[in-house]
Amino acid sequence: MDSLITLISILTPLFIGFFIRVPKHILRLVDKGLNALVYIILGLIGISLAQVDNIGREIGFIAGAGALLFACVIGMNLLILMLFDRKRPWQNDLQGSGRKARVSISGSLKQIACVLAGFVLGRALKESWLPPESANTYALMLLVLLVGIQLGSSGITLRKVLINRRGVETFVLITVSGLIGGALFALLMPGVKLSQGLALASGFGWYSLSGIVMTGAYGPVWGSVALVNDLAREFFALMFIPLLMRRYPSAAVGVGGATSLDFTLPVIQSSGGLAVVPLAISFGFVINVSAPFLMVFFSSF
Template sequence: MFSGMLFIFTPLVVGYFISISSQSLLNKINKTTSNLIYVILALMGLSLAALDNLGQNLQIILKFTAVFFTCLSLANLAVLPLVDKFLPIQTDASNSKLPLSSMALESVKLILVVGGGLIVGLALPYELNWVDTASEWILFLLLFFIGIQLRNSGLTLRQILLNKHGMVIALLIIVSSMLGGIIAAQILEIDLFKALAMSSGFGWYSLAGILMGDAFGPIYGGASFMIELLRELIALVLIPLFIRTRPCTAIGYAGATAMDFTLPVIQTTGGVRCVPIAIVSGFILSLLVPVMMLFFVSLAS
């Protein structure tokens, strides 16, 4: 099991050691990474189409999504207000309005890609045995590019260690998510390590869905994708509502997306003081998603 984890984890580590100074090259890598995510999500849809008893399996995916999302959200929101209470920060609150609907549409596009793959898979009169192999090879390439992105994100170890708010938020998200995963495992009566792996997505829906799908099949992959995508969509609503009174809670609930997708919302509604906290917490969680998820995958029965 550990050999399989290392085989998948290697391209991420190799990519992380590559430093790139050319901004144009980094832009090309970012664009390629986004395109690969769409490709793998479409392949996830094809994998769902190849499942026997598709209707029943879709019900299982929705059940897993509902239970995990509820347990993880409640666990996260139970502890994040402690940061606001004991480590309060002053925000530069803004009344600026962001087109949240257009940002939410970007997330909806990803659902449409998976759905499109599902429809195409159901319509094709061919065997889909090649899908899993294709997904694995594209996953390796994607992890390599993600490693490069993390290395060249602009954050140094010193910047991370000096931002106590970001580190505490990330720690609380990790611990509370593990507790939420344990509860979800008991409710659904599934393997504990599979549940902990599913709880390690921290909002990174594309990578979480891809890794879980590669490890345990499209049911777990589809559920992980939906769980983390829901976190992002809910975060887009919660951040403007709570950033003024509970900024750390708002930033923390965004999870890994605080350093990229939801960062514009955090900056506009909370001000520049929230930005370093969001970037550090989001960076730590983004870095740990593949590490923790692959670790628990290797332990799962």
């Protein structure tokens, strides 16, 4: 029942938001609010992590487990999608903007800083001064509502998403290969059952969502492992999208996961030109909608 309530609390605001249309000047405010909310949620994750007993001993475990999960998931993603790009080359002529793609990791560093700031506050403040646990849930519901509004007001229709065959194929391959990576992680990591490995692998780069959902399902330590995995995907995407784009466009878009619709989209466009943008939007939309469902579904077992 708890899993069903979690799923409803995530998907309902997402779909409500998708049918809310706002003018461009309001959409800019939504974008700013969404960015601010991401930082707030990351701070809340840090506060939750600070409440873990013997956290000093857990940091090494979080880093090691997060690195292993990332290696399994991103490794399988690249293997499957690079094979796909070689077997079925994309016919569009990918022409970049002529400029070298600008790669900025400043946003990712700010996100890590927010988690650390939340952790420091969580250790320093009295328990009575800390936000209630329900704050995470309400912040997450507001986040997915704003994401839905962002998607719906950006001119994205379900027809545009589903008509882009390459984008849907990329989504299917990223999802299947990511879940295989999660299963491999469960096989290699002692004490992790298959359903937990699949749940941890289902964030696909949506770190603010996976951190809270996995914290609710498995506790702050595993929520932090999911956060490390998905933040590492963002770092990796920023660095390697320009290198992958020429020969492996589907892989280049796919490694960005949920961020291919926003944070890594400028890198995707500057590396592959306008021709690759519909693919990225189609893939990014479907992965954003499916990730919450997959995380809650697998964590319910």
